[in-house]
Amino acid sequence: MAGGGVAHPGASGDDPSGTPPQPRELERSVAGHLRAEEALRQAEEKYRGIFENVMEGIYQTTPDGHYVSANPMLARIYGFDSAEELIAAIQDIRHQVYIREGAARRFRALDRA
Numbered sequence: 001m002a003g004g005g006v007a008h009p010g011a012s013g014d015d016p017s018g019t020p021p022q023p024r025e026l027e028r029s030v031a032g033h034l035r036a037e038e039a040l041r042q043a044e045e046k047y048r049g050i051f052e053n054v055m056e057g058i059y060q061t062t063p064d065g066h067y068v069s070a071n072p073m074l075a076r077i078y079g080f081d082s083a084e085e086l087i088a089a090i091q092d093i094r095h096q097v098y099i100r101e102g103a104a105r106r107f108r109a110l111d112r113a
Contacts, residue, residue, distance in 0.1 A: 065093040 021029075051058060057074030061067055067090060070083040078097075080086040090096045 061093060065095075066091060067093065 051071050054071065055073060057071065057077045059067055059070040059074050067087045070086050072083055075081065075083045075086040078086055078090075080089065
């Protein structure tokens with residue numbers, strides 16, 4: 001802004017009237033944003049609790065056979081003390097986890113169905 005002055009949000013043409021947002025509008029907008037952030041935090045906490053405490057082994061892998069994430073139960077199923085230990089120790093699921101040749105391929109085929 002040449003020569004100084006105050007630029008108001010909305011005065012650049014975003015708001016056809018060129019008037020800046022009123023304090024109550026900003027307050028409502030911020031309050032709505034904060035409520036949405038809190039709801040997201042609670043949902044993440046809920047699903048993290050399910051992932052961490054479920055009695056089933058849950059995991060994500062890469063196409064080439066590396067664990068990306070695993071829950072504590074999967075680690076216990078395989079005899080590890082933590083999911084981090086499991087992920088560090090198993091670098092090739094196809095050869096380190098599956099005993100029979102072709103079992104990993106059959107499992108992936110079923111998983112896609």
